[in-house]
Amino acid sequence: MKYEDFIDNEYLEKMAEQLREGGTNVVLGCLDDLINWGRSNSLWPLTFATSCCGIEFMAVGAARYDFARFGFEVTRASPRQADFIMVAGTITHKMAPVLKRLYDQMADPKYVIAVGGCAISGGPFKKSYHVVNGVDTILPVDVYIPGCPPRPEAMLYGLMQLQRKVRLERFFGGVNKQIGKKEYEELMRRDLTAEKIDLNVETEHKL
Amino acid sequence: MWKRNTSYNMTIREKITAWEPAAEWSAEGDGMLTVPVETFHDLAVRLKREGFDFLRSLTGMDWGEGRFGAVYHIESTATGENIVLRVFTPAPDKCGLPSVGDVWKGALLNEREAYDYFGIQFLNHPDMRRLYLRDDWVGHPLRKDYDPALNPLRMNNEVSQDSTPHFELMPDGSLIRKREVIFDEGEYVINVGPQHPATHGVLRFRVSLEGEIIRKLDVHCGYIHRGIEKMCESLTYPQTLALTDRLDYLGASQNRHALCMCIEKGLGLEVSRRVQYIRTIMDELQRIDSHLLFFSCLCMDMGALTAFFYGFRDREKVLDILEQTTGGRLIQNYNVIGGVQADIHPDFVRRVKEFIAYMRPTLREYHEIFTGNVIARQRLVGTGVLTREDAISFGATGGTGRASGWACDVRKRHPYAMYGEVDFDEVLFTEGDCYARYMVRMREIEQSLRIIEQLIDNIPEGEYRTKTKPVIRIPEGTYYSAVEGSRGEFGVFIESRGDKSPYRMKFRSTGLPLVSCLETIARGAKIADLIAIGGTLDYVVPDIDR
Numbered sequence: 202m203k204y205e206d207f208i209d210n211e212y213l214e215k216m217a218e219q220l221r222e223g224g225t226n227v228v229l230g231c232l233d234d235l236i237n238w239g240r241s242n243s244l245w246p247l248t249f250a251t252s253c254c255g256i257e258f259m260a261v262g263a264a265r266y267d268f269a270r271f272g273f274e275v276t277r278a279s280p281r282q283a284d285f286i287m288v289a290g291t292i293t294h295k296m297a298p299v300l301k302r303l304y305d306q307m308a309d310p311k312y313v314i315a316v317g318g319c320a321i322s323g324g325p326f327k328k329s330y331h332v333v334n335g336v337d338t339i340l341p342v343d344v345y346i347p348g349c350p351p352r353p354e355a356m357l358y359g360l361m362q363l364q365r366k367v368r369l370e371r372f373f374g375g376v377n378k379q380i381g382k383k384e385y386e387e388l389m390r391r392d393l394t395a396e397k398i399d400l401n402v403e404t405e406h407k408l
Numbered sequence: 409m410w411k412r413n414t415s416y417n418m419t420i421r422e423k424i425t426a427w428e429p430a431a432e433w434s435a436e437g438d439g440m441l442t443v444p445v446e447t448f449h450d451l452a453v454r455l456k457r458e459g460f461d462f463l464r465s466l467t468g469m470d471w472g473e474g475r476f477g478a479v480y481h482i483e484s485t486a487t488g489e490n491i492v493l494r495v496f497t498p499a500p501d502k503c504g505l506p507s508v509g510d511v512w513k514g515a516l517l518n519e520r521e522a523y524d525y526f527g528i529q530f531l532n533h534p535d536m537r538r539l540y541l542r543d544d545w546v547g548h549p550l551r552k553d554y555d556p557a558l559n560p561l562r563m564n565n566e567v568s569q570d571s572t573p574h575f576e577l578m579p580d581g582s583l584i585r586k587r588e589v590i591f592d593e594g595e596y597v598i599n600v601g602p603q604h605p606a607t608h609g610v611l612r613f614r615v616s617l618e619g620e621i622i623r624k625l626d627v628h629c630g631y632i633h634r635g636i637e638k639m640c641e642s643l644t645y646p647q648t649l650a651l652t653d654r655l656d657y658l659g660a661s662q663n664r665h666a667l668c669m670c671i672e673k674g675l676g677l678e679v680s681r682r683v684q685y686i687r688t689i690m691d692e693l694q695r696i697d698s699h700l701l702f703f704s705c706l707c708m709d710m711g712a713l714t715a716f717f718y719g720f721r722d723r724e725k726v727l728d729i730l731e732q733t734t735g736g737r738l739i740q741n742y743n744v745i746g747g748v749q750a751d752i753h754p755d756f757v758r759r760v761k762e763f764i765a766y767m768r769p770t771l772r773e774y775h776e777i778f779t780g781n782v783i784a785r786q787r788l789v790g791t792g793v794l795t796r797e798d799a800i801s802f803g804a805t806g807g808t809g810r811a812s813g814w815a816c817d818v819r820k821r822h823p824y825a826m827y828g829e830v831d832f833d834e835v836l837f838t839e840g841d842c843y844a845r846y847m848v849r850m851r852e853i854e855q856s857l858r859i860i861e862q863l864i865d866n867i868p869e870g871e872y873r874t875k876t877k878p879v880i881r882i883p884e885g886t887y888y889s890a891v892e893g894s895r896g897e898f899g900v901f902i903e904s905r906g907d908k909s910p911y912r913m914k915f916r917s918t919g920l921p922l923v924s925c926l927e928t929i930a931r932g933a934k935i936a937d938l939i940a941i942g943g944t945l946d947y948v949v950p951d952i953d954r
Contacts, residue, residue, distance in 0.1 A: 263720030329635035
């Protein structure tokens, strides 16, 4: 929210002035900015990689490129604790439902980065019988990082684009609840009785 | 090398022809013996008794017009003799071959692969499930008449079966289908992967436990099966090169070297000595890169995060050298048919020498921080033992085989490029445990440095690339070339029909034998040791699945 959008700026500023005179330090700002500042600087990735790009992802985490400088170092092995998923590598037909399931297990707000040619479009394996042509056919992708594999610098640039995106979001009433109240309740109830629906399994085998 | 193999083949060829008068020799390319299917299993048993204990490669084939079969590359570890056998399925409509999994254990997973690709049923194979594709996949993708429209993307989750079909041949010639149980109802089965940080990619195990002890292990591959072999059939030879780099990305240079060697062999093309030098140095740099990553990842899996950063710090130095000359960090796309893409960078020699001078003392640092550590030793020494017989039977080459005392280095067995002329030791251990597998790789870094040192000052002048025709056609026949990849024998098998693209191209994966021997190693071990075992086997999953 911009400064001009506040309706009673004057009243707030006067109050702050009074408080400062009394010796209390007050800073006025927007809570969304504060939260987004925190969120964008501690994005936790899921340790997920299928192929070559995963090695470069590891290199980004290691000594020279060190993504801890930007707050990405807490890689989580469980999707339930991760903020975003780097789809690093080719996604095949057999992997696609697994990836979807991982994404579904992540808590909102969550983000997806498609790393490398394979995740963007199928890359060199576009014509293969077993490769998904672009991970955006199954997941909503926030940032694309092209390359085969992308250089670590490119990955850092892509990660920083994600940070930019996070900073511009409205957290309250926005990304913290991306769905309506009714839908939300339904989802919660479904989580409790998660059996067949969440397992996404066809009961009958078609051959 | 090529001539010598032929002369060796004569002797075993004659023996087989004496046992099996119906065997036919076809001389195109490498040459192979076609043996009748009825007595193939007996022949396999006999060959094994003759010392042919190493099944290098098993390739399923579709020769068109409903003729299916398999090609077997077999080697005797004692004498180094090689023989290539070809078997046809009995009739066009019947796809049954006898399984040789009881002779060479490495055949078990390879036969499942052939079943998956071509629908060839292997009789008496205990586990005839698909290896890579989903159980509900329709058809067999490497058949020439396969229609990709049959298999749209399915987003429903797969259910893992607890039993498996298996085919037995009745005396009257008919097949019966039986079911074999993998996991009983009462067994406690846990799932590891495909999304698990310690499987180094998207490999999946189902492990049956009794307390902490592993009783059974069932490997599921195919989560990164990209269908490279089928794709190669519609690409021209120079186009296929790009895909090999992405198989085992930690052996990109070596993989491509193998394919270039195989195509050059088919074309009868000699590359200059300068190229041989450059390729050898690049292969060794790649091996150092891979072993450093092995060290880093193993340490991280064992909980030593500091060592992970040490390994990656030094790995970047290798990547810098590779990048300066080739333009690629991880995947270099450097070798081409007849040479290399570009000449080495003027700084190359100086930087390689600087790196060698830096790396030797750094290795001592590694040993101080990790090798001598009490926790590391307790987790590695004595766990996950693989015997020499099993290593050979499974075809587990590379550091894994050498840790079990099997001298399986392709650089020594079938010297290629400059390896025949340089002086280096094949690192051998006999314990076969995790610690030996770890130490083999650490010692191999030293040997790689030694090889590079001998070559780097003497790179001869000459062309870095021999001119080839714009359209490359390999004469009809079958060709097999192998190199020592970062984690074992990486082989390329090409069957050419004289076209500009291969009729069949198969890559002998370095990782598949490692995964197939995993059950044998892990049975009886603790579940926590599975991580150490997997880490020291050092497989790369896209190379297993291809």
